Amino acid sequence: MRGKFIVLEGLDRSGKSTQVDRLIQRLEQDGPARLQKFPDRTTSIGKMIDAYLQSKTEMDDRAIHLLFSANRWECSKRIREDIAKGITVVADRYAFSGIAFSAAKGLPFDYCLAPDEGLPLPDVVINLSLSPEDAAKRGQYGEEKYETLDMQERTRAQFKLVAREMERRHPGRWKDVDAAGSVEEVGERIRQVVGVEVDTELGQLWM
Ligand code: DGP
Numbered sequence: 001m002r003g004k005f006i007v008l009e010g011l012d013r014s015g016k017s018t019q020v021d022r023l024i025q026r027l028e029q030d031g032p033a034r035l036q037k038f039p040d041r042t043t044s045i046g047k048m049i050d051a052y053l054q055s056k057t058e059m060d061d062r063a064i065h066l067l068f069s070a071n072r073w074e075c076s077k078r079i080r081e082d083i084a085k086g087i088t089v090v091a092d093r094y095a096f097s098g099i100a101f102s103a104a105k106g107l108p109f110d111y112c113l114a115p116d117e118g119l120p121l122p123d124v125v126i127n128l129s130l131s132p133e134d135a136a137k138r139g140q141y142g143e144e145k146y147e148t149l150d151m152q153e154r155t156r157a158q159f160k161l162v163a164r165e166m167e168r169r170h171p172g173r174w175k176d177v178d179a180a181g182s183v184e185e186v187g188e189r190i191r192q193v194v195g196v197e198v199d200t201e202l203g204q205l206w207m
Pocket of ligand 1: 097101146
């Protein structure tokens with residue numbers, strides 16, 4: 001039986017990384033599971049992305065958009081292989097962040113979507129949603145490029161459009177999960193939506 005491909009999305013401070021770790025620990029009780037973080041900053045493309053996010057280099061908006069996508073493509077072969085072997089892959093961010101963040105900077109939505117067409121299609125996307133008020137209670141943003149209130153607000157609006165696009169093209173796979181509450185409460189909400197039935201074959205994104 002193949003592994004599942006599960007994606008967690010959400011804004012900075014939504015608790016995504018904490019929940020990804022908890023989810024993997026729980027999944028490992030039933031079989032092999034591994035984390036795939038995006039951007040994967042360990043590859044040579046990932047190092048360019050890392051320098052950009054830390055404002056060590058400047059980059060044209062389209063150039064960085066394509067690098068984020070290239071980073072997903074370079075990891076996609078291993079994702080497919082692992083899933084075929086029965087390993088469940090949990091991605092911390094994926095193509096949906098790619099669209100939401102770049103569209104929030106003003107790039108056309110359809111342009112943002114195009115380079116990821118054909119990537120492995122997640123069986124389920126868990127979008128941790130948090131109101132601006134609850135996000136503000138979690139403290140200051142960090143130092144990286146997009147970690148400002150204005151950028152996060154615009155990205156939040158774009159995530160709603162991404163959700164609509166997913167519902168249109170791949171109905172039933174996008175799950176909004178309320179990220180307000182304790183780590184345990186949010187973890188329980190995730191547990192309830194993650195047990196999906198999967199198709200025999202892994203699909204292709206946007207196709
Ligand atoms: P993280 O390592 O999860 O903190 O993500 C780093 C930052 O990069 C975060 O602000 C979200 C942003 N990001 C993640 N993926 C993409 C992408 O594909 N495109 C763009 N433009 N930004 C992204």
